[in-house]
Amino acid sequence: MIENDGNIRDTIVAIATPPGVGAIGIVRASGPDSWRILEDCVRKSIGIERKVRYGNFYDTEGNVIDEVLFVGFKAPRSYTAEDMVEVYCHGGVLVTQKILEEFVKRGARLAKNGEFTRRAFLNGKIDLIKAEAILQIIEAKSEESLKLAIDNLKGKLSGEVSAIRKMLIDVLSKIEVTIDYGDDIEIPREEIAHDVENAIQFLSEKLAHADKGIHITTGVTLAIVGKPNVGKSTLLNRLLVEDRAIVTDIPGTTRDVIKGEIKIRGIHFVISDTAGIRETEDVVEKIGIERAIREASQADVVLFVLDATTGFTKEDEYILNIIRDSNFIAVWNKTDIGDKVSKLSDNGSDVYISASTGEGLRTLEDKIIERVRPLIEDGQLSHVTTRRQLEHLRIVYQHLKKALEALSGGYPVDIVSIDIRNALSELDKLLGTNFTDDLLDNIFANFCVGK
Structure with missing residues (x-):
């Protein structure tokens, strides 16, 4: 090769x-x-x-x-x-x-x-995992992502993947002994199943935190939602300390998702300002609202912005029903000119701010960090930092589940060995032992010339 x-x-x-x-x-x-x-x-x-x-x-x-x-x-x-x-x-x-x-x-x-x-x-x-870590060290935008990348450059994830690989080679060896010397030596199926279960458990723990590890690397996602003209774009500009979004008194000014990147207390965020959510006949605005709802459903944290000059309205209730199951923070804006506020959070975690003056912004940042801290801690348990790594591990997991089902169903061990071999092949792709030129081109194209 x-x-x-x-x-x-x-x-x-x-x-x-x-x-x-x-x-x-x-x-x-x-x-x-x-x-x-x-x-x-x-x-x-x-x-x-x-x-x-x-x-x-x-x-x-x-x-x-x-x-x-x-x-x-x-x-x-x-x-x-x-x-x-x-x-x-x-x-x-x-x-x-x-x-x-x-x-x-x-x-x-x-x-x-x-x-x-x-x-x-x-x-x-x-x-390949270490190669990806080198690029992530270069591109790191937070201390947490830098730490994960350095750990992987030192061999953290590679070592764990190699440990799983050794487990599966041992399982395959036992299967081969049973196939070749079944008359003289027979490894109990229960022993083979136990080894496969151990590998599945190990992978399950990795996959449980993998998405969060990736988010640490790419940025924790933060979506700003609310009805039109509650100050979402003003809040975005205040957080970014720059004018990225157009701010007017005309409802519905923001028609599409506007994104920016910020760092709060050393944590990297990708923040999105979305279109005001309301009932409308405007075709373009409808598309923007659909994107806003999708952005909120995918965000790690949702900032639900409300207007302290109008109080809680039917439009707010409609939005609350959409985001109720998300990790949202109720943010009452315009408190410098209004006081029609109420408690939306059972735990009293509503935040009161003025995006135009900056009042309450530090409290909001504290609340955001409080919400993402568990995510960061979970992500640091995984050390899976790219979609490529996650996809390979998911496929390995699926092959091992099929192998375990075959063992439990009484299928011959040579049938079981097919899925074990497929799982090993996927781990080799993850480490780069088995690779294609297209794969390498895709990974290394993101590096600078001198690296």
């Missing part, structure tokens, strides 16, 4: 620092010619690996491009498990580009998105 990847033995090069001006720029190269090319450019030996050296970096005509520091790494003790070099230059756009060009002139080619990490995977340095 590695050989079929096409250019795995090429020497690749990329700028590893963000574009723009900075104190330091980094150019990295990986492949069999990386040391030779760098030594040609600096006109001296790299020397001992992992030891940083100083020198001038020359172009092909002998002109000095920059004064640099450089270091070499020998396979397999490098990020890619190949020979690698890194050049640390002054962080200008032109100087990093010219150093990159000199590597290309001497035989390297430009790296594709994520190709350094892809090579680390293909060379057995990391599995």
Whole structure:
């Protein structure tokens, strides 16, 4: 599979620092010619690996491009498990580009998105779960998501998946013994069923918290709902500290879902301002209301905004019936100009604010954190952080349930082994032991070029 990847033995090069001006720029190269090319450019030996050296970096005509520091790494003790070099230059756009060009002139080619990490995977340095963790560390927007990603880079989820895989290999071994040596050795079906039940239980606990783990990584979802003109868009703008939504006194101004991202007490949220929910004959507004209801049904927390100048109305009652089973917070807005409020929550958790002045916003944020804290804690139990991981684990679970049903139904153990093998195959896909080029393209396309 590695050989079929096409250019795995090429020497690749990329700028590893963000574009723009900075104190330091980094150019990295990986492949069999990386040391030779760098030594040609600096006109001296790299020397001992992992030891940083100083020198001038020359172009092909002998002109000095920059004064640099450089270091070499020998396979397999490098990020890619190949020979690698890194050049640390002054962080200008032109100087990093010219150093990159000199590597290309001497035989390297430009790296594709994520190709350094892809090579680390293909060379057995990391599995696919760890590769995904690297990207999540780069993209982390909260301390919780960063912690999950670091845990997975250290092998948390990979280790748990490998443990399940070992369980299933042991089960399959027992089945094979029964099939091949049934006259002399027969493993009790109850013992095999017990092992499968243990694997199912292990997976069940992982899957129970998986969605919440993914939400920690992608952002906890927060939907703002309410009837028209209660101040939903003003609240969105106040939370985002920017004017993302148009605010007017005309009911029904917001026709579609407007989204933004915020961080509250270190937790990353994806917040949605939805169309005002009411009965209407306007076709476009109806579509917006349908989307608002769908957004509320999928959100982790719903902010049900009410108007303190009108009090609780029939329109509010209609919305309350829609969201009653959701994790909602009743938010009474416009309390700076009205006092027609009532208690909607049995536990007295209604919040009173003025989105226009900002009064009560801190109390609202405290209440939001209180509601999502259990979700965060559950998510940290899972370490499943992508939909890909979740889908593979669900399929494994389904195969094991079928295997257990076959055992309980008295089917021959060779029939049971089919589902066990299918479950193992799915775990191999999860870890990347069994993969396709399309899968790798999809995962690594989201990386930056220098990673």
